[in-house]
Amino acid sequence: MTIATALEALSTFLGDRLSRSKSDLAAHGQSESYFLPTPPDAVAWPETTEDVTEIMRICNEHGCPVTPWGAGTSLEGHALAVRGGLSLDFSRMNALLEIHPEDLDAVVQPGLTREELNRDLRATGLFFPVDPGANASLGGMAATRASGTTTVRYGTMADNVLGLQIVLADGRVIRTGTRARKSASGYDMTRLFVGSEGTLGIITELTLRLHGQPEAISAAICAFDEIGAAVDCVIATIQSGIKVARIEFVDAATAAAVNAYSAGSFAEKPHLLIEFHGSPQTVAEESQRLGELVDDMGGEGFRWSTKPEDRSALWEMRHTAYWAILASRKGARAVVTDLCVPISRLAEAVEETRADIAASPIPGPILGHMGDGNFHAILLIHDDAPDELAAAKALSHRMVERALRMGGTVTGEHGVGMGKLDYMQAEHGDAWALMGDIKQVLDPKGILNPGKLVPQL
Incomplete structure (x- = not known):
C-alpha cells in the first residue's frame, strides 16, 4: 500500500481532474504564513460527494494522506500536505444548493466562499455574518472554526453551522445536525467536526444559519x-x-x-x-x-x-491594515499570530504584548477584534534574516504563555494546524490525548490531514 498505487487508482477514476503538474503542486504547497513550501504528490478536484466518497475509499485502502484545500487562506499551515499524498481542492464544489428564507438557513457546498454566498443572498434580504477578513471558503471556515470582525454580535462558525455532511476516512457518508433550531438528541456531532481542521472527516455540505440584513x-x-x-x-x-x-x-x-x-x-x-x-x-x-x-x-x-x-x-x-503593514517594511513578510483572553484581562494582555514587541528586534503592529478579547500581532520579518524568524517565534511563544496565564486560549480564531500544535497539551491537558483517541477511532490509518491539531502517531 503506497501513495503511488493510490494515485494510479485515482488517475483512472478522476482522469484530468487529477494533476501532478509542477505548477499545480506548487500552488497547493504554499501558505499565507512562514511555513516552508510543501507540495503534495497530486491534486484532485472533486465535483460531488460521491467523488469524495470514492477518493477516500481509494486513499484509505492504500494509506494515502489526504489534505483538504479550500481557498488556501489559513495561517497555521492547515492546508499543507506535510506528509505528501493528495491535496483535495474543493473549488469545483462551490454551489449554493438551497435557500430557506422563511427558516433563515441555507445549504451550501464547501468550496463556496463567504463573499460569493452573500452576493447570492442579496435579493433575499438575508446575509451570512461570519467575516474572517479573507474571502475564505465556507468549508475551510467551518473546519477551522473561523470567526472575525462580527463575532461580538453574531458569534463564530460554531454558532452559525446547523449541520454538516461529512465523508469519513473510509468513505462512509454521515450527516450531523438538522435544520431545527435546537435538539436534545445525542452527542453534538456538528460541533465535534466544526474546528476539527480536516482531521476527522471531509466536509462536503454545510447547513448555515442566516440573518436578516440590518435595516x-x-x-x-x-x-x-x-x-x-x-x-x-x-x-x-x-x-x-x-x-x-x-x-x-x-x-x-x-x-x-x-x-x-x-x-x-x-x-x-x-x-x-x-x-x-x-x-x-x-x-x-x-x-x-x-x-x-x-x-x-x-x-x-x-x-x-x-x-x-x-x-x-x-x-x-x-x-487596508494588513497590506499597509506589510508595505511598511520593504521586502518583509508576516508571521501573524493571535490570542484570546477574558475581556477583563484584555488591557493587560495588549499592554504586555506591546511592551514585549517594543523590546524585540522586529516590528509588530497590533490589531484585532477587541469586542471578544481577540487580537493579532503582525510580526514583520525578512527571509534572509533567520534571527528575525527566531525572534518572531519567541514573541509568539510568550503571547501564548500570556494568554494561558490569563485564562485564555492559544488561538482565538486562526486555529491550531502545525503552528500551535506544541501548545495543545498546556491548554487542554489530558483532553488533548482524548482528541487523539477520537481521531484514532474515526481515522485509524491516520490519513486525514496528518501532522495537524492532535497528538501525532
Missing part, C-alpha cells in the same frame, strides 16, 4: 493617546451593554502604515473602529451612547455616519 448600519471611529485607554474603552463598551456589531482596534503603528500606504490622514494614535446594526433609531442611539463613553474615557475625533461612502472611508484603516 440601518452606522460606523464610527475615534482615537486615543494610549493603547490602554482604547482597550479600556472597549471593555467599558461591552460591559455597559452597548450593542456593537463590530469593534475593531488598530495601534499607532498601523495608523502610520495606513497613512503611508494610502495617503490617509489618520492621527498616528491607537484607534477604535465600530459598527452598529439595527433600525435607524437604534443605530443612532447606540452611536450617541458610544460617543459619550469615548468622551468620558479621553478619546478624541469621534465621528459616525450611516452613509455607505462615509462608512467606507471610516473603515479604510481596518480594510
Whole structure:
C-alpha cells in the first residue's frame, strides 16, 4: 500500500481532474504564513460527494494522506500536505444548493466562499455574518472554526453551522445536525467536526444559519493617546451593554502604515473602529451612547455616519491594515499570530504584548477584534534574516504563555494546524490525548490531514 498505487487508482477514476503538474503542486504547497513550501504528490478536484466518497475509499485502502484545500487562506499551515499524498481542492464544489428564507438557513457546498454566498443572498434580504477578513471558503471556515470582525454580535462558525455532511476516512457518508433550531438528541456531532481542521472527516455540505440584513448600519471611529485607554474603552463598551456589531482596534503603528500606504490622514494614535446594526433609531442611539463613553474615557475625533461612502472611508484603516503593514517594511513578510483572553484581562494582555514587541528586534503592529478579547500581532520579518524568524517565534511563544496565564486560549480564531500544535497539551491537558483517541477511532490509518491539531502517531 503506497501513495503511488493510490494515485494510479485515482488517475483512472478522476482522469484530468487529477494533476501532478509542477505548477499545480506548487500552488497547493504554499501558505499565507512562514511555513516552508510543501507540495503534495497530486491534486484532485472533486465535483460531488460521491467523488469524495470514492477518493477516500481509494486513499484509505492504500494509506494515502489526504489534505483538504479550500481557498488556501489559513495561517497555521492547515492546508499543507506535510506528509505528501493528495491535496483535495474543493473549488469545483462551490454551489449554493438551497435557500430557506422563511427558516433563515441555507445549504451550501464547501468550496463556496463567504463573499460569493452573500452576493447570492442579496435579493433575499438575508446575509451570512461570519467575516474572517479573507474571502475564505465556507468549508475551510467551518473546519477551522473561523470567526472575525462580527463575532461580538453574531458569534463564530460554531454558532452559525446547523449541520454538516461529512465523508469519513473510509468513505462512509454521515450527516450531523438538522435544520431545527435546537435538539436534545445525542452527542453534538456538528460541533465535534466544526474546528476539527480536516482531521476527522471531509466536509462536503454545510447547513448555515442566516440573518436578516440590518435595516440601518452606522460606523464610527475615534482615537486615543494610549493603547490602554482604547482597550479600556472597549471593555467599558461591552460591559455597559452597548450593542456593537463590530469593534475593531488598530495601534499607532498601523495608523502610520495606513497613512503611508494610502495617503490617509489618520492621527498616528491607537484607534477604535465600530459598527452598529439595527433600525435607524437604534443605530443612532447606540452611536450617541458610544460617543459619550469615548468622551468620558479621553478619546478624541469621534465621528459616525450611516452613509455607505462615509462608512467606507471610516473603515479604510481596518480594510487596508494588513497590506499597509506589510508595505511598511520593504521586502518583509508576516508571521501573524493571535490570542484570546477574558475581556477583563484584555488591557493587560495588549499592554504586555506591546511592551514585549517594543523590546524585540522586529516590528509588530497590533490589531484585532477587541469586542471578544481577540487580537493579532503582525510580526514583520525578512527571509534572509533567520534571527528575525527566531525572534518572531519567541514573541509568539510568550503571547501564548500570556494568554494561558490569563485564562485564555492559544488561538482565538486562526486555529491550531502545525503552528500551535506544541501548545495543545498546556491548554487542554489530558483532553488533548482524548482528541487523539477520537481521531484514532474515526481515522485509524491516520490519513486525514496528518501532522495537524492532535497528538501525532
